[in-house]
Amino acid sequence: MDQILRTASALLGRQLTDPVDLGGSRRSTVLRCRTDAGGTVIVKAFTAEPESHRAFTAEAAGLALGLGGPELLAVDREFPLLVMADLGTAPTLADLLLGSDPKAAERGRLAWARGLGRLAAAGATRRAEFERLWARYDQGLPSWTHEPWIAQNAADLPAVLAAAGVEPAPGLAAELARIGTAGGERYFGFTPGDTCPDNNLLTDGGLRLIDFESACFQSVFLTAxxxxxxxxxxxxxxxxxxxxxxEVERTFRAEVVASWPELAEDACWEQGMTEAVAVWTVDLTVGLLPRALPEDAPMHRTRRPVPTRRQLLGHRWAKAAALPGLPALSGTMERLLTTVASGWSAPTLPGYPAFEALSPGGRGGS
Structure with missing residues (x-):
């Protein structure tokens, strides 16, 4: 931590003190530090592992675009480390969804969808600029824009299924190859990448995103x-x-239609959304099923309430089993439900706590 403070202080040309650890991740350490002028800044230092280098480049390039995140104040490519403006301690969407105020949670979800849609649309014409920024901060790994992760997941899925004792439905490989990038580059928009409920702050000035470690250009459907x-x-x-x-989906869609008018056509929208849900379901299955087979565990180390691995997988598989136009994927999801999930006895996912308190006649009632 002393080395982080010294490096960040030299980078800014002002003394930083009183670091407060904000949690970070296995890839980074995130500190709120006091400046000699009495204010605070956020310092994010990255570890030496390869994925941390990609995360640093993505965060530096994504924030440098100036679309929705905190102001980027300084970057040290060698450490690697970056310094951002401090957006304060406003609640995140996760805080609201796990809280007890349904109106605040509703406003938060709509603000989140509106902000993500505007971000995707605003960045639609700035891909070349992002590529130049990536080259400036490059640490030797391609951005997720150029990483063939969707194809790799499709290639890895049969082995994951086999380990679970599940035979893929006939035609699954060809179906996944056809899905490709869920809309292709025709609808590429900017995204911070990890657009989860805890990676934002709902400030008085509106939604501000705070995690750009997976920033890239991808099909707008993957964000939607x-x-x-x-x-x-x-x-x-x-x-x-x-x-x-x-309503959340309509809010996002209304923002991106300005840049891609074809997305106003229901057939186009539904096809892209179906393919995107399929892509993410395969991604989760490949990444999480090997860990869920030997044992169940909460999806977050400290936050509660939280679903377990097996709860989440069962939930995703049940939704994907009903996807239209993808019979091989739907069939494979059914096989996972009957062969694997049925033996777990994991309870179905309840509603978000913020909406569970509503009366049966309210919006979240059953």
């Missing part, structure tokens, strides 16, 4: 799927009220 699933790669997953879920 976070509205429908909800939260494709996240731990904070419960069952949202149906009416609110529809």
């Amino acid at each position: 799927a976070y509205c429908r699933m909800p939260f494709a790669t996240c731990w904070c997953v419960f069952e949202p009220p149906a009416a609110l879920a529809d």
Whole structure:
């Protein structure tokens, strides 16, 4: 920590003191530090592992675009480390969804969807700029824009299924190859990447995103799927009220239609969304099923309430089993449900706590 403070102080040209550890991750240490002028800044230092280098480059390049995150104050490519403006201690969307105020949670979800949609649309014409920024901060790994992770997941899925004793439905490989990038580069927009409920602050000035470690350009449908699933790669997953879920998706869609008018066509939208949900379901299955087979565990180390691995997998598989137009994927998900999930006896996911308190006649009632 002393080395982080010394490096960040030299980078800014002002003394930083009183570091407070904000948690970070296995890839980074995040500190709130006091400046000699009496204010505070956020210092984020990255570890030496390869994925940390990609995360640093993505965060530096993504924040340098100036679209929705904190102001980037300084970057040290060699450490690697960056310094950001401090956005304060406003609640996150996760705080609201796990809280007890349904109105605040509803406003937060809509603000989150609106902000993500605007971010995707605003960045639609800035891909070349992002590529130049990536080259400036490059640490030797490609961005997720160029990483063939969807194809790699499709290639890895058969072995994951075999380890669980599940035979894929006929035609699954060809079906996944056809899905490709869920809309392709025709609808590429900017995303911070990890657009989960805890990676934002709902400030008085509106939604501000705070994690750009996976920033890239990708199919706008892959971001939109976070509205429908909800939260494709996240731990904070419960069952949202149906009416609110529809409104959240409409809110996101209304923002991106300005840049891609074709997305106003229902057939185009539904095909892209179906493929995106399929992509993320395969991603979760490949990444999480090997860990869920030997034992169940909470999806977050400290936050509660939180679903378990097996709860989340069963929930995703049940949704994907009903996807239209993808019979091989749907069939494979059914096999996972009957062969694997049925033996887990994991309870179904309840609703988000913020909406569970509503009366039966309210928006979140059953």
